[in-house]
Amino acid sequence: MKSKSKQEYKLRIPSQTDNLELIRGFIGKVAEKVGFNEDEVGKIELACDEACTNVIKHAYADKDTDKALDIVIKIDYQKFTVIVTDHGRGFDPKSIKMPDLNEYLAELKVGGLGIYLMRTLMDKVDYNIQPGVRNQVKMVKYFINKENADLVKSEKEV
């Protein structure tokens, strides 16, 4: 088999809350396959659940349930990247601020913890918003130990 420079997995699914479990299952299985432990798999699943929930609730405002949510997982020897794309309402990424957790706890605020979780559970979170064209959130988790990187490398060389 010709060696691949990258592995890529894709899922296109209707933007519905009751599909979140399927999305988590898809992302979790791939994360497990490349060697993340149970704790890390849980964190990746949760971060992606938060990203997709934001799309369903905000980009599509819980209305466009027939619209697609595209999820692409890209794997190379050093990182696991999840890209969530939608074609709904965009936003200004600069308006997204990391919540001040102390303020949250002092006032017992509800909501907004999703962004905090995404940024805390993943190593890197970037937005690419093109209003009227597409919105993307890219989340990266680096392989924390050599064994994971080696596993992906050896699969690439098959």
Next chain:
Amino acid sequence: MKIKQIDRDGVVVLQLDGKIMGGPDATAINDKLHELVEAGKTNIVADLAGVNWMNSSGLGILISGLTTIRNAGGDFRLAAVTDRIRSLLMITKLLTVFETFETTEEAIQSFS
């Protein structure tokens, strides 16, 4: 998510089961807590042994529940938290806000 209510020694234990994810779950827990407050029951334990998944909306439900019950003069305590949910409470520092107990029994006793 399912809710089962058990009344013991002046404490109400709410056994929550399944995934806590906002939407209908928020309404169900909120309605239950307001019903308890109206009945004068404000010593509440949420037994989370059966909760296998929670996202930020689920955390919001717990925070909202805590505010409702504390405003009514009582407390909303957590028991039998699974490792996954404990990790989530730790990351969000909510372990510093909620009183948590290893077992439901300990949580009930904490009100006496």
